[in-house]
Amino acid sequence: MSAPQNIPIPDAGKRVLSTVTLAPALGFVPIAVHFDLFGCLQDIGKPATARDVCDIHRRKYGDSDLSVPLANDALFLMGGLGFLELLPGDVYVANEVTKFLVDTPSAQHGAVHFTSEGLLGAAFLMRHLQDNRFRYPFQECDTPFQYAYKSMGNEFLAQEHVYSVMHHTGRLDSFNTFMTGKFGRWGTMPDRVRKLGYDLDGLLQSAMPDNLRIVDIGGGRGELLLELKATYPHLLQKENLILQEYNADIGVVPDVTEMEWNYKEDGSEQPVQGALLYSMAHVLHNLSDIESIKVLAKVARVMAPGSRLLIQELTKNAASATTHAAMIVMHAGRERTSAEWKDLAAFSGLEVTFEAYPPLGECVVEMRKLLN
Incomplete structure (x- = not known):
């Protein structure tokens, strides 16, 4: 009897798999931005390990909560998203997207917005619809985003608009910085x-x-x-x-x-x-x-x-x-x-x-x- 062979995943299946598994990886974007991993990697200017990036981070910012395991996973996942290049042996190097993010601070703030407030709302979309018998479209301050805070027991933020929530959670200045340049502009x-x-x-x-x-x-x-x-x-x-x-x-x-x-x-x-x-x-x-x-x-x-x-x-x-x-x-x-x-x-x-x-x-x- 011949040995069992793995049947290749169809191209359509690969596309579905790569798309629907994005959300957990996107959750690491705020970590990469918080610890300036893109800037640190670009400062090194050559292939580097997570430990190299942590060393640069500490030289730039002093004592930090950034650990090598956290940096390694965050860098790996940013590579999977195309924000930097992955090399064999857990080695990373900046690419054109890394440079863009470093040169365009508003884009990093925008990335955090969509992978924080946006991702939170998306996670509760289906549950909100189910609990409301699929009433749609949503109305202001009654979206999956507010439902998320209601589910977490924060009744105050569950009644607030997204901008008010960002103000109360210290996120509004970051959002305003995003809006100054967004992800780049098509001229004036x-x-x-x-x-x-x-x-x-x-x-x-x-x-x-x-x-x-x-x-x-x-x-x-x-x-x-x-x-x-x-x-x-x-x-x-x-x-x-x-x-x-x-x-x-x-x-x-x-x-x-x-x-x-x-x-x-x-x-x-x-x-x-x-x-x-x-x-x-x-x-x-x-x-x-x-x-x-x-x-x-x-x-x-x-x-x-x-x-x-x-x-x-x-x-x-x-x-x-x-x-x-x-x-x-x-x-x-x-x-x-x-x-x-x-x-x-x-x-x-x-x-x-x-x-x-x-x-x-x-x-x-x-x-x-x-x-x-």
Whole structure:
């Protein structure tokens, strides 16, 4: 009788296996970032063991809780994810992804966000649906993320929005740093919208000086407004650029006019009336359809006939599917198609007047007030 032979796993099976086993490995990403393993490995500049990385780490940061076994497993798993190269004998070397992560600190903070808050929500997705008889879509503050804290017995955080949870757990400053550069950018905001055919130059140059106000709603640390100011220094000054935030960890942003506005609060209307341009970049994908309509309607009520609302989000397609999932489990939000943007506009007293959806990167959707 011949010896039994192993039957090779079909290619389809390999794809399924490699995908569904990602989650535990992703759980090691915050460890790698916390101990600066990418930076330490790149500092070595040649193949290194976990002990070599620990030695560099201690030289840079002093006494540490990082052990060689923990570093070894974290490095091995980062190699499995492609964030560095694995060599035989538990030896590791930096690659182009390692360099990118070291050179782009916002990307490391983003990696921690999606493998902390995002992974936590995903772990409780099915249980939340089962306990609620598969009621779907989720609503704000009633997502798998809040269900996770409820299951862990933290009733306070179970009632809080993701951003509030990050504030209370000391994670919000990291998230704000992520938003300053994300995972890299496709040029500046003016460059991006121009390439998609949006006539930002004509809009700004045709505006009357007393009407030239740009309001960035939920604009974080003001990167979008500062890019506009750098592109149009002859047109835009501090008084023209209004940053609206409700984020405890933003701090002072120079060269823009800061204004607090909690657009989620009932009865809190948009305080700036008749601005030329209202901007919402990577805000609405954090909101359910109901919450999106609420904030869009608040903006619509103060828009003048010549006002524009410019929305920038990821194009909804296969490339953004994983981000779409993250928005669902953390925020009850979603990426959206052209038809979905038009539905939101119609329910909010707006109409879509320009739209462009590149296959990769950020779409641009302009809305204007629907006039009777």
